[in-house]
Amino acid sequence: MNFDVLLERLAADDSTAEQALVAAGAAAVDTVLQTLCDESSPVPWYRLTxxxxxxxxxxxxxxxxxxAAAxxxxVARRCGAAFADLDVPDKAIYRSALRHHSxxxxxAAANALQRLKARAEPFLPDLIGLFEDPASDVRQRAVWACEAIGAAAIPALRAVRRAPGRRRRTALTALATIGGWDxxxxxxxxxxxxLIEVKAAGETPVPVHLCGSWYAIPTSDQSAVLDTFGLTGARPVTMRLGAAAxxxxxxxxxxxxHGSCSRMYVTPALNGWTLIFGTLPAVAHLRGEVAIRDTVRAHCAELSSRFGVAHWYGASCGDGWTAWCLAEDGTVIDHYDIVESEPPDDEDDQSEPDESVIRYYDDFVPRTARPGVLHEQLSIDGFGVSAADRSQWARRRYNIPDHxxxxxxxxxxxxxxxxxxxxxxxxGRAILALTSCGANxxxxxxxxxx
Known part of the structure; x- marks a missing residue:
């Protein structure tokens, strides 16, 4: 059988060539594997795996x-992908690979067991043995495999925590990964x-990795914040833990x-502002940009009725999305939301995108200045000043560019x-608190x- 010819046919997406190579069995392995390790080969790597x-x-x-020699x-990624999903009747074959020098x-062997999910429970002792592995990637794979096993792994991991040895730290990570605090x-x-109490004492604020939305309210009254957001079950944490959550x-x-809407991180007052990170259930379960925007606006307005001022911000670490909503005394005074617009169907269409697709502005409603607030009373002679003019005045006043x-x-x-x-x-203190989606x-x- 000419394996080179079969590989040429496989490169041309010939499914019969794949069947012929599989039928050849062990005789075809070396040729197929050599091609898989050749990054210049025209044969799609996933067909070879x-x-x-x-x-x-x-x-x-x-x-x-x-x-081991990648x-x-x-090349290591390709070989690992093939290795983790081998069609073998007895997965115990992977035990020897868990002890390999590479x-x-x-x-890759731990990854193979991870894919078994609950069926990997018999391999728990082997996976726990990797908790002391010198390679961090191997330790992480072992933790993920335990997570895939699920609650059935908890008793064995708790036993590790009560025994001496270097495995205890990784066991704690595995437990938290499976079920958090519970x-x-x-x-x-x-x-x-x-440990939280010790580390929270005198903790220095550090930059937060921003991806999602948060509110800013000029108050140090944390109880009032919890009440207004409908948060319960507050637990003191470090600022680092809150941001990580x-x-x-x-x-x-x-x-x-409910992963993104079960709890919210409430900061201590930072330069007089309390920040609330997370997604409210009222927003998390909506569909459509308009419905989400309108709910955010209404909530900002409601918050500003109680606290005088309320801001909502949004940012993404994966794309260019950014947004904000500013409200005072029960009224939204400015709202901006940039949304990725769909490309035109016609590649020759060079027309400008619809402004309503990429931004939303509300009227700028002038307010009398007060401590901590930059808005000032705006006097406009005459009538007929457009909303756009007032919004642009706001941006000039605070040097805020359009985007x-x-x-x-x-x-x-x-x-x-x-x-x-x-x-x-x-x-004050940083806390994590539960929303209605996370309670009970x-x-x-x-x-x-x-």
Whole structure:
């Protein structure tokens, strides 16, 4: 059988060539694997991994050798993808790879067990053995595999926590990753609470990684903030932990429907402003930009009725989205939201995008200046001044460009959490509190920095 010809046909997307290579079994492995490791080959790498996976056990040892000797990260990635999904009847074959001298092989074997999910429970002792691995990637893979096993892994991990040894730290990470606070036993919960109290004392603010939305209110009355946002179950945390929880909730795609709206991080007063990070349930479960925008506006207006001023900001770490909403005394005075517009169907269409697609402005309603607020009384002689004119006046007054980023507006008008530092005056404590979506529900999974 001419394997080179079959590979040429496979490059041309001939499914019969794939079937022929799989039927050839062990005889085809070396040629297919050599092609997989050749980054210049015209054969799609994923077609080659599929062949090796279907051949099964005969691919195991050659893939181990190729992984250990991979000359580039790309070759290692390809071989690891094939290795993790081999069609073998007994997954115990991966045990030997967990003890291989190459960290790439050990990590790939842990990845293979991770894909088994709950069926990997018999391999828990092997995975826990990797908690002491010198390679951080291998330790992380072992934690992810334990997470995939789920609640069934908790008793074994708790046992590790009560025994001596270097595995204890990674076991704590695995427990938090599986079930958050609820996965910890009483001893660990007490230890974490004490550590939070020690680290919170005199904690210096540090910049927050911004991805999502947050509110800014000029108050140090945390009880009033909790009441207005409908938050319960408040628990003191460090500022570092609160920010880590917010980012975990927005980037952990395994948390499910209420992952981003179960809890909110409320800062201490920072230069007189309390920041509230998170997504309210009233916003999280809406569909459509207009409905979300209108709900945010209404909430900002409501907050400003109680606190005099309320700001809402939004930013993304993955694209150019940014937004803000400013309200005073129950009225939205300015709102900006940039939305990625769809490209024109006709590539020759050079027309400008519809302004309503990319920005939303509300009337600028002048207010009398007061401490901590930059808005001043605006006197306009005569009538007939357009909303656009008033909005542009606002931007000129505060040097806000038409497409300013939310962090710039926060710097000018309140507090920019992305630039927090030791010069910031801190009053009170940071807390995590539950929304209506999180109340009476299991704690949010995630290993958070304290």
């Amino acid at each position: 599929t062949v090796l996976q279907q051949i099964g056990e005969a691919s195991f040892a050659p893939l181990v050798t190729a992984l 000359p580039t990260a790309e 960290p790439a092989v050990r990590a 996965a910890l036993d009483a001893t660990d919960q007490h230890a974490v609470t004490r 917010w980012n975990n909730d927005h980037h952990n795609w395994s948390l499910g429907e 300013a980023h939310a962090t710039d507006v926060a710097t000018w008008l309140s507090v920019n959490p992305g630039t927090l530092g030791p010069d910031c005056t801190v009053t 529900q299991p704690s949010t999974p995630g290993a958070l920095a304290i």
